Amino acid sequence: MSRTDLDDLTLEATASSPAVEARAAQGLLRIRGEAYPENAFAFFSPVLAWTEAFLAKGPAPLRVELELTYLNTSSIKSMMDLMDLLQEAFDGGRDVGLAWFYDPENDRALDLAEEFREDLTLPFDIVPRAAEGLP
């Protein structure tokens, strides 16, 4: 089975959930926006499932771009689950990388990004949004 057999995943942003774009052909997962869905587990399940499926399919690299301005507690847990998946793949020799975009105007945003990065050893770039905004 080739990589392209994995369906792309597209979720539009809502008032309480971020936009999600998962592109198998490009090896790209992008999550942008605010995340305080009523049921974060249900919201992020397909995202985690997609990531697992992508990593299981073949050796292609995966780049994950996160630009999250607010996360409720259960969404934080889901993001950590996602990062655990990536870390595990990285530990297994996979080419995976993560970029966390933050608003440099917000004094606390950088600290929060660094908190997420703590304990992880995979490539985890923390990028000020002004310097390299997402398209």
Added chain:
Amino acid sequence: MNAVPLERDTFQDPEALSLKARLEALRETPAFRSHPLMEELEALARAHFRLLRRMAKITRISDGFQIQLKELNESLQVASRTDPLTGIPNRRAMLEHLEAELARSMRNGTPLSILMADVDRFKQINDSFGHEAGDRVLQALAQALGDSLRGYDFCARWGGEEFLVLLPDTDRAGALEVAEKLVQIAGGLELSAAGASVPVGLSVGAAQLGPGEALDALLQRADEAMYRAKARGGSQVAG
């Protein structure tokens, strides 16, 4: 088999440390070293430590987001009470102060006065010198009025070219005195646009709160006084 690893060296939870020490001691005991459950126990301990660590991390990050929300909320509170052009309190902030000061005045029987100050011929300033010049007039006035008032007076941008000044513990005579000063200060402002001097004048209506008077009535009297000052040519006080 390796020692039961804590998720991180700096992990300082005393219960976790004590549990780790007990497990390590048990493993060194001959009776337990090769016990079939030992491996499972160590796996369980690792999972437990990992969860503890994870919970601490989630809690820290979650607290961070909550502080961020709280700070955002505070800055919105300030923004919702501030006039963006002049940086002084806006009508909403003034209304809150008015209500509080009116209640205080009635409770304590102390006098209270207000000044309604309106920029003279503001439309002409905008038309002749441009809106940017008009904005600068408002900014300069806001600054000058604020500087000249006492610490417990309260000045806000009330409307387009209107400022409202709240003077606690001040009777009509005192209010007229302050009003005169404001008219002088406004007249003394030196602003220029496109090489020409911009004439700044202020008409001020003063009103002292009457016994049992409602806020609307007080505001209306100050407004009427201000229009009388304007009708007499502006750059003066009525009340």
